[in-house]
Amino acid sequence: MTRLFEVTKRDDAARLGKLGWRGRALATPHSLESKEDLELLKESTIHRAEIDVAIVAAQEGTGTERIDADVVILAGAARFQEDPRGLTKALLGARKLANPDSALYVPALATPTNVSLLVYAGVDLFDSIIAEVKAREGYFLDADGERRFDEVSHRPCFCGVCNGANITELSFEHKVALASDHNKKALKEELNKVAEHIERGTLRELVEGRCRAAPALTALLRLLDNEYEYFERRSPIVRTATLLACSQESLNRPEIRRFGERVIERLRRRDGVLLLLPCSARKPYSRSRSHRIILAQLGELRQHLNEAIITSPVGVVPRSLEIMYPASNYDIPVTGTWTCDEREWVTACLTQYLSANTFESVIAHVSGPYRQICESTVEQLGINVVYTVDDDNVLSSASLQRLRAVAHELVDACSPARRDLRFDYMQDLADFQFGPRASEAIFPEIPKIGGLFPTYYASDRGRRIATITGSYQTLALTIEGARRYLPASGGKYCVQIDDFEPKGTVFAIGALKADPGIRPFDEVVVVNDRFIAVGRALMSGWEMQASKRGGAVVIRHVESR
Amino acid sequence: MKKQLVAREHMTQKPKPKMRGSRARGNTQFAWTGSDLLNGEIVPSLTMVLTTKGCSWARRDGCTMCGYNVNSNPYVQAPDIQKQFNQVIAHYGKAFKIVKLFTSGSFLDKEEVPIDVRDTILSELKDMPKVIVESRPEYVTPEICDDIARTNEHVEVAIGLETSSDRIRNNCVNKGFSFGDFIRASETAIAHDFTVKAYLLLKPPFMTEREALEDALQSVRDAAPYADTISLNLCNVQKGTLVEALWKKGLYRPPWLWTAVEVLKRMQETATVICDPVGGGSRRGPHNCGKCDRKVVTEIKEFSLSQNSASFTASCTDQMLWEFVLEFEEFSYGAPLVP
Numbered sequence: 056m057t058r059l060f061e062v063t064k065r066d067d068a069a070r071l072g073k074l075g076w077r078g079r080a081l082a083t084p085h086s087l088e089s090k091e092d093l094e095l096l097k098e099s100t101i102h103r104a105e106i107d108v109a110i111v112a113a114q115e116g117t118g119t120e121r122i123d124a125d126v127v128i129l130a131g132a133a134r135f136q137e138d139p140r141g142l143t144k145a146l147l148g149a150r151k152l153a154n155p156d157s158a159l160y161v162p163a164l165a166t167p168t169n170v171s172l173l174v175y176a177g178v179d180l181f182d183s184i185i186a187e188v189k190a191r192e193g194y195f196l197d198a199d200g201e202r203r204f205d206e207v208s209h210r211p212c213f214c215g216v217c218n219g220a221n222i223t224e225l226s227f228e229h230k231v232a233l234a235s236d237h238n239k240k241a242l243k244e245e246l247n248k249v250a251e252h253i254e255r256g257t258l259r260e261l262v263e264g265r266c267r268a269a270p271a272l273t274a275l276l277r278l279l280d281n282e283y284e285y286f287e288r289r290s291p292i293v294r295t296a297t298l299l300a301c302s303q304e305s306l307n308r309p310e311i312r313r314f315g316e317r318v319i320e321r322l323r324r325r326d327g328v329l330l331l332l333p334c335s336a337r338k339p340y341s342r343s344r345s346h347r348i349i350l351a352q353l354g355e356l357r358q359h360l361n362e363a364i365i366t367s368p369v370g371v372v373p374r375s376l377e378i379m380y381p382a383s384n385y386d387i388p389v390t391g392t393w394t395c396d397e398r399e400w401v402t403a404c405l406t407q408y409l410s411a412n413t414f415e416s417v418i419a420h421v422s423g424p425y426r427q428i429c430e431s432t433v434e435q436l437g438i439n440v441v442y443t444v445d446d447d448n449v450l451s452s453a454s455l456q457r458l459r460a461v462a463h464e465l466v467d468a469c470s471p472a473r474r475d476l477r478f479d480y481m482q483d484l485a486d487f488q489f490g491p492r493a494s495e496a497i498f499p500e501i502p503k504i505g506g507l508f509p510t511y512y513a514s515d516r517g518r519r520i521a522t523i524t525g526s527y528q529t530l531a532l533t534i535e536g537a538r539r540y541l542p543a544s545g546g547k548y549c550v551q552i553d554d555f556e557p558k559g560t561v562f563a564i565g566a567l568k569a570d571p572g573i574r575p576f577d578e579v580v581v582v583n584d585r586f587i588a589v590g591r592a593l594m595s596g597w598e599m600q601a602s603k604r605g606g607a608v609v610i611r612h613v614e615s616r
Numbered sequence: 617m618k619k620q621l622v623a624r625e626h627m628t629q630k631p632k633p634k635m636r637g638s639r640a641r642g643n644t645q646f647a648w649t650g651s652d653l654l655n656g657e658i659v660p661s662l663t664m665v666l667t668t669k670g671c672s673w674a675r676r677d678g679c680t681m682c683g684y685n686v687n688s689n690p691y692v693q694a695p696d697i698q699k700q701f702n703q704v705i706a707h708y709g710k711a712f713k714i715v716k717l718f719t720s721g722s723f724l725d726k727e728e729v730p731i732d733v734r735d736t737i738l739s740e741l742k743d744m745p746k747v748i749v750e751s752r753p754e755y756v757t758p759e760i761c762d763d764i765a766r767t768n769e770h771v772e773v774a775i776g777l778e779t780s781s782d783r784i785r786n787n788c789v790n791k792g793f794s795f796g797d798f799i800r801a802s803e804t805a806i807a808h809d810f811t812v813k814a815y816l817l818l819k820p821p822f823m824t825e826r827e828a829l830e831d832a833l834q835s836v837r838d839a840a841p842y843a844d845t846i847s848l849n850l851c852n853v854q855k856g857t858l859v860e861a862l863w864k865k866g867l868y869r870p871p872w873l874w875t876a877v878e879v880l881k882r883m884q885e886t887a888t889v890i891c892d893p894v895g896g897g898s899r900r901g902p903h904n905c906g907k908c909d910r911k912v913v914t915e916i917k918e919f920s921l922s923q924n925s926a927s928f929t930a931s932c933t934d935q936m937l938w939e940f941v942l943e944f945e946e947f948s949y950g951a952p953l954v955p
Contacts, residue, residue, distance in 0.1 A: 090943075090944075093944075093947045097946065097947060110949060112950075128949055130949035130950045130951075131866075131867060131948065131949055131950035131951035132948075132949075132951065133866075133948045133951035133952070133953060134865065134866025134867060134951040134952075135866070138866070162947055162948050162949050163944075163947065163948035163951065163953055182947065184944055184947060184948065184953065185953075187940060187944070188937065188940065188941075188953050188954060191934075191936045191937035191940055192937060192954075193933070227933050227936075228936065231936055
């Protein structure tokens with residue numbers, strides 16, 4: 056039974072936590088340094104002690120029974136030092152086997168170089184054994200890799216431990232002593248950095264950098280990325296931090312793939328005329344100079360058009376979802392050339408988007424690589440696309456005039472209905488967050504829309520139904536909105552709680568049943584027989600059910616049913 | 617299940633040539649000469665490995681570290697064994713003080729070495745100052761010893777005790793006999809004026825370096841009263857064994873040579889302990905960091921002849937690592953810290 060460990064913050068599979076330890080609280084991720092601490096854990100595996108410790112072996116990763124202990128040890132992890140495949144299987148197996156509120160300890164494996172990846176995979180506890188071993192083998196360790204003693208002799212280290220000491224004159228024993236202190240310090244420092252990144256929700260960015268130190272680590276990240284389901288289940292629905300897509304691996308982030316899947320699977324089918332636009336550096340796109348100029352050209356025509364933005368790495372972003380993470384805040388290196396991986400991914404997204412909807416005509420106001428992607432997509436699908444950029448400049452007056460003329464002509468040809476663009480944002484966010492057709496339940500008729508972009512709100516006969524929040528730009532339901540959504544929800548994005556009035560934070564122990572599809576930061580409806588409430592999830596739904604500790608939902612409003 | 621059994625039987629019934637290859641002809645590459653200690657003197661010795669149908673225990677169950685049964689051949693007949701022996705003697709002569717008769721099993725098991733062959737071989741060597749035969753304790757019975765004593769009075773019985781701990785011998789080695797069995801066998805042999813050698817296994821699988829060291833020290837102490845010589849065998853990774861399977865998964869590392877040196881040094885007053893580090897310095901054999909291995913192997917061999925710890929002069933930077941491994945390997949929960 057877990058009593059001593061609590062997860063306090065999540066970033067994908069990585070966690071910050073607190074582990075009760077000899078009467079004090081260890082902040083995890085943590086590296087155990089003293090032999091007494093290692094002995095305490097080892098003793099606890101044999102005798103029932105103050106800490107409940109269980110051991111799992113790598114091969115046991117297929118079990119279904121969850122292990123409910125304060126600390127779960129992945130036995131013999133050291134053998135995976137050079138085996139990223141074995142390590143991936145073992146880590147994920149152990150994490151799945153352990154209860155979410157058990158701390159996972161991977162003995163004799165951590166170095167300053169690999170520890171960020173291990174935390175990213177879901178490990179909470181480490182030790183300094185390999186840091187000590189490497190010192191005795193003649194290596195200084197740092198986050199960017201290892202250096203042999205003779206290399207350090209040429210270029211001394213200026214960290215607080217080494218202080219620029221010239222180690223050439225030192226005996227081997229003294230070098231080992233210094234390296235041992237340096238390595239332990241480097242591990243601690245890196246764990247500090249990792250914790251900081253989890254705090255900010257940017258561990259992925261750190262990990263994508265760290266894994267360059269060794270091919271085995273890059274392999275580890277790529278193998279972890281193959282485990283989409285494992286990471287998606289733990290991946291927050293929104294972040295405040297900007298997603299920095301600086302590497303090939305960025306394309307494989309769970310939120311990128313999830314966004315693409317939801318655009319296809321959850322949004323309403325569109326018809327009429329589609330306008331494809333290039334992305335912009337400034338987000339949301341409609342705030343950028345290029346989009347303002349283009350949109351100003353179109354004027355009221357926009358109310359008859361569907362707009363979508365082509366971008367790497369997010370793929371295809373319908374205009375209405377430009378305010379949703381990750382489309383709302385990502386950044387990529389702009390060079391004017393796209394890699395094959397980027398082209399392939401975005402082409403696949405566009406192909407799916409065009410196939411899933413039934414547009415009568417498509418305008419592509421794009422140039423360069425964007426146009427090449429459109430052309431290769433269209434070639435596969437046999438759709439007729441009108442390109443409105445002639446001189447390679449989307450903002451030239453010739454291009455803009457042509458765009459306006461073509462848009463006029465195509466809209467006239469199929470005369471699609473006029474829409475309130477602000478309502479588009481709200482409808483699509485509702486479907487994106489709560490699932491297909493959720494918007495029909497929440498907005499059975501066209502509501503009154505108020506507010507300034509992007510924080511619109513919808514009301515019906517003076518009653519507020521939903522608001523787009525300023526902090527995360529998610530669609531937050533009011534109690535009225537929740538009452539409309541609940542009967543049609545089928546339990547999706549709902550949390551059943553025990554018989555109490557939900558106020559402040561609802562803890563995992565109080566959640567009786569939760570939709571396993573809920574992700575951190577999802578807007579959810581909290582209910583029991585007496586109350587209905589709305590709030591923001593702090594953990595995934597499956598985790599609420601499996602955990603006994605930690606906050607599950609922060610309540611925003613509550614009313615009697 | 618049944619189907620499998622039938623299939624197997626069928627396979628064993630398949631006609632096969634009696635024996636193939638050079639070993640059937642008693643090729644001398646399975647014999648070698650060397651130097652050994654006899655009553656405090658360094659003397660020339662001859663060792664031969666006779667191919668038999670193999671160890672009875674290996675055929676029935678088998679030990680975790682032993683791959684010697686690959687040298688056996690189920691179709692060996694009595695004349696084949698005699699022929700191998702004759703050819704080795706014809707090639708090397710008898711100008712030795714010690715002859716070691718190894719079978720990768722038990723020389724005293726009549727299923728392996730038929731009685732008439734055993735007696736012929738032993739009587740041919742009756743003037744040899746020392747004839748060493750290997751056997752599991754269950755074949756060291758008063759009856760068999762009576763028989764042997766009549767043909768040869770200079771026999772040494774070498775028994776693979778591996779460890780004095782029944783727990784480790786059962787769980788880590790799967791040897792199938794107890795320390796009590798060894799003691800009975802040893803007392804029987806001594807009662808017939810034979811000498812006794814006990815083999816100890818340094819670092820069976822599923823043990824840390826420290827556990828292995830402590831087990832070896834304790835085993836030397838326990839076995840010393842029942843053995844004239846103790847031979848410390850450093851576990852190596854043999855083909856087709858459980859140890860090999862563990863090793864391939866990164867769950868086993870052969871012992872450090874420093875651990876062997878430690879046992880030899882500390883047990884010098886307790887017993888005559890000899891050691892031949894088979895495969896020393898290789899990945900599959902006992903090894904250190906790679907820089908000092910060759911020197912330490914030489915020193916271990918020197919010590920085995922001299923029994924003088926002055927043989928040990930080597931020192932290397934990896935000793936700090938070895939000491940750390942001794943102290944911390946248990947905290948990895950099953951994987952060696954250093955390859």
